[in-house]
Amino acid sequence: MSKVDFKDLPRFQRYADKMFHLNLLAGAFTDCRSCPKIPGRAVSLSLLLGEVTQIPSLFQLQAETELPQWQQWVGYKHRISDDTLDYVSERMDPEKLRRGAIWINRKLRRGKAFEENRINGMLVVSLDANEQFHSDHRCCEDCLTRQITTKDAEGNPVKHTQYYHKQVYAQLSGPKLSVILDVEPMRQGEEECAGALRLLRRLREKYGPRFFDVVTVDAWYTNGPFLKAVVGMGWPVVSVLKQERYDIYGEALALTKGHLPVQTVERDGRKVEIWDLRQMTFTDTYTEPVRVVRVRESWKQRERIGRKWVIKEKEENWIWVVAGDLNGYAGSVIRDLGHLRWKIENNAFNELTQGWGLTHCAHHHPVSIQVLLWIKIIAFTLFHAFAILHGKLLRLGKVTFQELRKRLYRSLLCGGVQPFYSG
Template identity: 30%
Template sequence: MGRGGAAEGGGGTRVSGRGARGAGGQRPAFGLGPPTTKEEEAAVKGPSPRGLWKYATQRWRLAAYFRAPGDGRSRPQIPAPTLLWSILIGFILRQNAFRAIEAWVGSSARRALRVSRVFGDDALRYFTERLSPAPTRAALASVLHRAKRNKAFEGCRFVGLALDGTTAGRRRKSKSSCGLCRPYRNAAREIVGYRHHLVLAAVVGASLTLPVDVEPYGPDDSEYAAGQRLLRRVRTSLGARSIDYVVVDGEFATAPFLHAAGDVGWPVVARLKDNLPELFQAAQRRFRSQPPHLQFRDGPHPIDLWDAEDFDPWEALRWESVRVIRYRQRHPDGEIIEAYWLTNLPSRQISRRSLYALAKSRWQIENQGFNDAKNRYGLEHICDHHPDSLLIVWLLTCLALTLERLYRTRYLHRGAHPVRGAIDLLRLLLLALSAPDFADSS
């Protein structure tokens, strides 16, 4: 079935049931490769795919997830951990196509990748189309829980959850079996292509932005309905105490979404735009006739800020009152940025300057979420045009991003070591793959 790889449902190279044992009498974990030699253990001390595997399975305790990732194949010939780890390490190495992963595991770098089998891209398609998303979502939540317990967000007073929608994967024609294809129309309302839409949830507020879950939505669905489903699921997986606030763009500033956030116990900070004309115009009239209530600097940018918490809610909103802030930010080049935000956080609970920081944290999902996922990790690429595979690939992209960032900013940053950039870690991982291979003498 594959292009030079073993077939998913048929024959292929037979593997003995008696794997080689290491000096300690242990079999290789999950069939992902032979035991490491002393020379390889020395190489693992620097950043390497083997070190990443050890970090994921031991530090974040994902070994059980790799053993049972929700594999729905009836008669698997290639172990699920082998395929799952190949996708994850492939995404971390920015190989965002299944054919690229096939080429890597078929190369001389396969041993350094900690992959024991050669397979084709069709095996990855067959696997992801039948992989349940629930275990991957649980693995993401587990990593986030442990990250917070391990003080990954120390120094951050308020940990937020940012939600926002985006498009991923464009096609000129739709696929009848894909219920996620949404038509894209030009100004004349003519269909010019099809796109796939999703809502991403990411933990924000600190210098570390970690994706936690995604929710797709099709042509008969909407962004804010998908956002409500995602909000409730993240509340169940992370718990109420893991998050201090929710920050969203103006599209989510609707009564149903704000009520859904209140139902799960999280306050909301939402962008106020002209989709709420009465409140928006009332805030404009009041603040433009007043001097700033607070002035400070955010780095090189002078900030003017206005704040009032006695605005009337619109008819559908079940809030006693609405707090609105307006900030005006001046850039060194003379550009002025102005924005309005609404919230149900009272002034006795959070100060004006802190509320400004919460509002600005929304840009983390834009910059460290969508921009990184699309430009570096291929979120927009369609590996397999199948709705189940699309969802799994999006979730595994989130897990790869989360593991890469924790490995780079927490594990490799210990002691006096500086924080490496993402491109620096990528270079080191590629150099580790080019290191000479050591023969297995066991």
């Protein structure tokens, strides 16, 4: 157990307030109740602090709000019931929260927080879809539905309806600070690509076309209409080609077979061999020429087999399709752009799933789902900016993210925080 430092939470508070005016921001997240008995700011700060300090449910959060130290922090001297947290989250505006998140991300970019994320000067956004949760019983008006088959007690197949929520995320990835720029809920009956395009159009409108430079996607999105739409918005796309059903896949293999790679580089101890094909034809639905970059990565790995350690030869093969203009960049740059989203260690999306309960729904209500998701994303960004850009402990390798979050909670218990709001 790491030591308790009562100054940890005040440090986070000072940072969030100085850099992002958290006090004012939390006030702007307030809900539409007229003359609320419990100030909206106290509720939104509680939800935010609950995320940072890993409080697992709104019921548990209710218990935390009984602590005088918590009440001191959020500036409200009474307990906040889980019913109130439910009720208020149903009446908060997800748009206001989105605006808050955009404002924070813009400020981070202006403050050069993403400079290390650049690959050959370019900032990369990757898209990922995530099924937040599914349920057989509960349902809200925004639930997506699907038919699934399970087995009854006798082992006979039974068809029934399953309800679920799924979102597409836009992530700005990098070696240190990765953030979620925006998130779009998927709608009934649509493909992931439709949700992803809606998300990209809004990114263009809210952040502007030059906030980032390249879009990367996995094989799911590699189709003509999607590539055409994204290039039409002004962004080149680097996407994974997996489907053997595309002629271009077999063509790329045939054209590179027996040829020496045009470039060989080393990445993270791997030998990376690259073949680069220009002016290739993709499909009838994307008639502009595309570039295809084939990559073979090989490395040696120590593995234990039985009682012995053996050195095994490992190999991975990738084919990337590049739509739009990245002609001036070497194949190794295309490989690096494409690979950014696969790196687990600096992936906001993975961190949110593993450490922040992204697949958990605290209150199943169409507005609350979005509101609570945005609060989670904002808390995540503020905490990571604090830990990575400001906190020395993490930089020195003395604590992990999870330990630092626990320390913030323990320092809250020690008291010493200044009230954010006294009303």
